[in-house]
Amino acid sequence: MRFLITGVSGFAGRTLARQLLADGHDVFGTTRGAVGARSYLPLAADHVLVAGLDDVQRLTHIVGQIRPEGLFHLAAFTSPAASFENPEAAYRSNLHGSLNLFAAVRAAATDCRIVWVGSSDAYGYVEPAEVPITESTLFRPLSPYAVSKAAADLAAYQWSRAHALDVVRMRPFNHTGPGQDPQFVCADFARQLVAIERGQRPARVEVGNLDVTRDFSDVRDVTRAYTLAWKHGSAGEAYNVCSGAPRTTRDILDALIRLSRVKPEVVVRPERQRRVDVPLLVGSAVKLRAATGWAPVIDWEQTLRDVLDDWRCRLDASTGLG
Numbered sequence: 579m580r581f582l583i584t585g586v587s588g589f590a591g592r593t594l595a596r597q598l599l600a601d602g603h604d605v606f607g608t609t610r611g612a613v614g615a616r617s618y619l620p621l622a623a624d625h626v627l628v629a630g631l632d633d634v635q636r637l638t639h640i641v642g643q644i645r646p647e648g649l650f651h652l653a654a655f656t657s658p659a660a661s662f663e664n665p666e667a668a669y670r671s672n673l674h675g676s677l678n679l680f681a682a683v684r685a686a687a688t689d690c691r692i693v694w695v696g697s698s699d700a701y702g703y704v705e706p707a708e709v710p711i712t713e714s715t716l717f718r719p720l721s722p723y724a725v726s727k728a729a730a731d732l733a734a735y736q737w738s739r740a741h742a743l744d745v746v747r748m749r750p751f752n753h754t755g756p757g758q759d760p761q762f763v764c765a766d767f768a769r770q771l772v773a774i775e776r777g778q779r780p781a782r783v784e785v786g787n788l789d790v791t792r793d794f795s796d797v798r799d800v801t802r803a804y805t806l807a808w809k810h811g812s813a814g815e816a817y818n819v820c821s822g823a824p825r826t827t828r829d830i831l832d833a834l835i836r837l838s839r840v841k842p843e844v845v846v847r848p849e850r851q852r853r854v855d856v857p858l859l860v861g862s863a864v865k866l867r868a869a870t871g872w873a874p875v876i877d878w879e880q881t882l883r884d885v886l887d888d889w890r891c892r893l894d895a896s897t898g899l900g
Contacts, residue, residue, distance in 0.1 A: 580647055582641065601805075649690050651695060700719055756888035821874050834882055
């Protein structure tokens with residue numbers, strides 16, 4: 579099969595590309611930057627194409643040229659915190675970018691199925707009685723990022739009905755794993771702990787709000803859910819991707835410290851607190867499991883071990899120790 583991944587240089591994009599290549603598929607990807615700067619990607623250079631989500635003509639040309647059977651739309655503005663400083667950028671990328679991609683697929687007259695990747699942040703504020711969150715839970719987004727994802731999710735549904743676009747909507751909850759950017763909490767904690775192990779910083783971990791409860795999965799399980807949804811999902815339908823296991827940020831930090839080689843002081847920094855923080859996001863993947871047979875298979879402790887080992891390799895490489 580031939581697949582196209584937008585945002586292939588991102589955390590989930592790279593993981594998905596490796597999985598598809600391992601399964602013997604022909605994989606292409608788009609990035610915003612120059613191909614020469616993307617040497618860490620698993621794809622051949624001529625399979626990585628530069629395309630911004632604001633360029634419908636370029637997107638139409640790429641889709642028409644490649645004619646993929648499947649298109650995984652992962653390119654996005656990803657930071658809820660940064661979206662408060664630049665909400666227009668979040669709307670342009672996540673809402674208007676999705677609309678441009680839908681228009682490009684329609685204009686290219688290709689029959690490919692789109693797996694559109696949203697976010698559990700679209701659910702926003704939920705009452706405890708609404709947990710675990712199902713796909714019928716109301717959207718109450720609390721950040722510009724979350725609003726942009728909620729709007730694009732609804733737009734994907736509208737295009738599936740009004741234009742018969744073959745699009746499956748995914749709503750992943752938090753996920754982590756090797757290769758994640760340190761702007762995200764698990765990678766940030768692991769980076770700090772490994773830097774302490776290496777003597778590169780004092781034995782102190784700086785944190786924000788440790789009392790929020792989230793639903794974490796391994797990115798490798800999450801991207802496998804995307805491929806199963808491409809095979810077995812129903813057009814227009816939305817599917818949560820989640821473990822169903824509630825974990826506080828404090829639980830995650832304690833587990834990472836236990837798995838590390840240090841016992842640091844934990845310091846709460848006000849500047850690390852989000853302007854608005856969703857207190858509780860825990861989902862149900864019953865619908866996805868019924869449609870595709872998916873279930874997470876990677877043990878959570880193994881995920882955290884892999885995140886720590888990844889940062890050991892990254893920091894050693896940056897200091898010439900590797």
